[in-house]
Amino acid sequence: xxxxxxxxxxxxxxxxxxxxxxxxxxxxxxxxxxxxxxxxxxxxxxxxxxxxxxxxxxxxxxxxxxxxxxxxxxxxxxxxxxxxxxxxxxxxxxxxxxxxxxxxxxxxxxxxxxxxxxxxxxxxxxxxxxxxxxxxxxxxxxxxxxxxxxxxxxxxxxxxxxxxxxxxxxxxxxxxxxxxxxxxxxxxxxxxxxxxxxxxxxxxxxxxxxxxxxxxxxxxxxxxxxxxxxxxxxxxxxxxxxxxxxxxxxxxxxxxxxxxxxxxxxxxxxxxxxxxxxxxxxxxxxxxxxxxxxxxxxxxxxxxxxxxxxxxxxxxxxxxxxxxxxxxxxxxxxxxxxxxxxxxxxxxxxxxxxxxxxxxxxxxxxxxxxxxxxxxxxxxxxxxxxxxxxxxxxxxxxxxxxxxxxxxxxxxxxxxxxxxxxxxxxxxxxxxxxxxxxxxxxxxxxxxxxxxxxxxxxxxxxxxxxxxxxxxxxxxxxxxxxxxxxxxxxxxxxxxxxxxxxxxxxx
Numbered sequence: 362x363x364x365x366x367x368x369x370x371x372x373x374x375x376x377x378x379x380x381x382x383x384x385x386x387x388x389x390x391x392x393x394x395x396x397x398x399x400x401x402x403x404x405x406x407x408x409x410x411x412x413x414x415x416x417x418x419x420x421x422x423x424x425x426x427x428x429x430x431x432x433x434x435x436x437x438x439x440x441x442x443x444x445x446x447x448x449x450x451x452x453x454x455x456x457x458x459x460x461x462x463x464x465x466x467x468x469x470x471x472x473x474x475x476x477x478x479x480x481x482x483x484x485x486x487x488x489x490x491x492x493x494x495x496x497x498x499x500x501x502x503x504x505x506x507x508x509x510x511x512x513x514x515x516x517x518x519x520x521x522x523x524x525x526x527x528x529x530x531x532x533x534x535x536x537x538x539x540x541x542x543x544x545x546x547x548x549x550x551x552x553x554x555x556x557x558x559x560x561x562x563x564x565x566x567x568x569x570x571x572x573x574x575x576x577x578x579x580x581x582x583x584x585x586x587x588x589x590x591x592x593x594x595x596x597x598x599x600x601x602x603x604x605x606x607x608x609x610x611x612x613x614x615x616x617x618x619x620x621x622x623x624x625x626x627x628x629x630x631x632x633x634x635x636x637x638x639x640x641x642x643x644x645x646x647x648x649x650x651x652x653x654x655x656x657x658x659x660x661x662x663x664x665x666x667x668x669x670x671x672x673x674x675x676x677x678x679x680x681x682x683x684x685x686x687x688x689x690x691x692x693x694x695x696x697x698x699x700x701x702x703x704x705x706x707x708x709x710x711x712x713x714x715x716x717x718x719x720x721x722x723x724x725x726x727x728x729x730x731x732x733x734x735x736x737x738x739x740x741x742x743x744x745x746x747x748x749x750x751x752x753x754x755x756x757x758x759x760x761x762x763x764x765x766x767x768x769x770x771x772x773x774x775x776x777x778x779x780x781x782x783x784x785x786x787x788x789x790x791x792x793x794x795x796x797x798x799x800x801x802x803x804x805x806x807x808x809x810x811x812x813x814x815x816x817x818x819x820x821x822x823x824x825x826x827x828x829x830x831x832x833x834x835x836x837x838x839x840x841x842x843x844x845x846x847x848x849x850x851x852x853x854x855x856x857x858x859x860x861x862x863x864x865x866x867x868x
Contacts (some may be wrong), residue, residue: 365707370503373488373546378504380539383532384474385508386775387416387451390516394525394661394662395652397767402460411579413647415464418575419471420565424567425618428754429559430485435551441544448536453795455526461757464484468490476762479756482740484547486752494657501740510733511672517665525821530737538719542781561612562616570602571765582779610762619754630855632759634695634848638735640766641844642702644774648837651775653721657714667721674729682733691738698738699849701730701731706842710835714827739852776839781833783824789825 391398391412399409450470451733457463519527577595584592612618623629649668653659659667662689681695705728712720743759744752 369546370488372542374485374500376539376542376546376666377440377481377484379535380440380477380543381504382508383539384447384477385504385698385743386512386515387470387474387529387532390528392510393414394516394520394528395651397520398463398525398662399460400571401570402463404460408460410647411460411464411761411769412467413771414575414579414768416467416471418571419468419477421471421761421765422571423472424479424757424830425473425567426564426778427757428618428619429557429615430476431552432479432555432557433559435554436480436483436487437544437547437551439476440484441540443480444536444540444543447477448540448747450531451532451536453700455529457526458493475761476757478760482756483752484543487749488547488550488553495822496794498592500683509664512665514662514665514669517661517663520661537541537760541634550694552675555659557615559619560610560613560615563606563613564603566606566609570606572600572603573599575768575772579767582776588798600815604839605757619751620757621777622751622758625746627745627855628743628747628755628759630851631739631745632762635736635739636744636762638699638702638739638848639763640770640773641841642769643733645709645838645841647704647771648778648834649721652778652830652834656827659718663718667718670722670726671732673726678730679733684843686738686741690857691742692855692857693736694734695742695852696698696849698731698734698736699845699852701728701781701850702735703842703845705731705839706845710838710842712831712835728759742859744857758789777831777840778830778837781836782829785832786825786829787830858860 391866395409395412398412399405402409424510427439434442447470450466453466454463454470457466481814485501490596515531518527519525521532559598573595577592577599587593587596591788606618609745610618610620624631646668650659650661650664653667687695708724708727740759744755747755
């Protein structure tokens with residue numbers, strides 16, 4: 362594929378970047394709208410999180426197919442078709458009138474979204490001149506990072522001032538622009554195609570194993586985990602399916618998941634680091650606005666504004682990181698990213714219910730220093746040493762594990778948050794009796810304000826619940842901080858030089 366230059370390169374960058382932006386935006390734009398969507402559809406906020414996980418799981422399942430689909434139909438054609446169908450699925454999501462209907466269309470949206478992510482990387486890398494490939498990675502990462510950050514702001518504003526379906530309708534002009542101009546510029550530079558059989562057994566095992574595991578994580582708390590026969594059945598099906606999937610893929614001539622990539626040290630280390638890092642990052646991104654809205658009485662708009670400053674620094678820093686990667690050890694850059702994430706997680710872990718929107722925004726702003734230092738160098742590390750014909754497969758597999766980890770992270774952290782709230786509430790209630798001096802004083806003050814006995818105890822119960830969720834939020838961010846510290850050390854097991862496509866990263 363010939364490299365582009367001048368106006369064509371600029372227009373391609375814009376069209377592909379808009380496609381990435383639209384795609385990644387949909388992983389976070391619904392976060393702050395979950396309570397509103399759930400309320401409008403008559404379901405709980407916990408059930409509403411299926412709007413997020415249904416999208417990310419279906420996206421993750423189809424991601425490993427990217428390599429096969431690209432070879433079968435061509436990268437340009439596949440990207441354009443997926444972008445167009447993703448746009449149509451967005452329209453259907455906005456037209457949904459029930460939660461099951463919305464989930465079905467979110468699944469479709471995720472299926473078309475999956476190949477767009479690795480293909481966008483591949484198309485930019487293939488079409489940028491060798492000396493600017495580091496810049497291409499930086500631009501891709503900048504857009505991929507900015508989208509989930511701006512998502513809560515857009516989602517909050519639209520939910521508060523228009524209606525929630527418009528969080529999906531805004532994809533229509535963006536998707537059509539991206540599909541049209543990408544095809545117009547690249548249709549003559551289509552990648553070679555080859556007819557290879559599809560691994561149907563691997564695909565079925567993958568969908569069955571991952572699907573059952575995600576449902577287990579989502580419904581486990583509601584069904585009392587392994588006291589439920591349904592959860593036990595899901596666990597057995599998932600374990601058996603994923604075990605057979607590994608055995609099958611290692612012997613299949615045309616595997617749907619190219620597990621031989623894990624023989625490469627840098628790919629393995631980079632994929633583990635980006636997956637667990639994203640799992641922790643995305644889990645915290647879901648918990649923070651959920652806590653702000655359900656316990657701190659923030660509107661969706663203010664919850665988005667409080668959490669959005671994390672995207673300000675990456676917008677400036679990402680292209681710079683892309684340019685200097687060839688001059689600095691990528692492990693140093695990524696270690697700084699993990700350290701920043703850990704520091705800010707521990708910072709938030711000390712928050713209390715008196716925290717101001719300025720305090721939250723400042724912590725998130727500082728955390729933004731770590732975002733480009735996390736994504737950009739680790740992507741380069743895991744793709745290092747790969748020939749051009751394996752980049753699409755490697756990008757697909759690494760994005761599969763990353764997005765799947767993000768989906769699991771949502772379920773795991775929401776469950777942890779809820780469980781820790783119950784633990785803290787039990788402990789707080791144990792220490793409060795009608796004979797406790799502070800309890801007596803509080804009751805007297807509230808009744809002195811004219812509250813009845815029922816109103817007094819309802820007010821006290823509300824305070825206990827509020828404090829319990831605050832402590833649970835602290836616990837979640839303590840866990841996040843420790844995970845980031847572990848990843849800080851892990852990345853140093855990657856081995857330089859970090860070379861991709863015959864060119865040093867960042868040259």
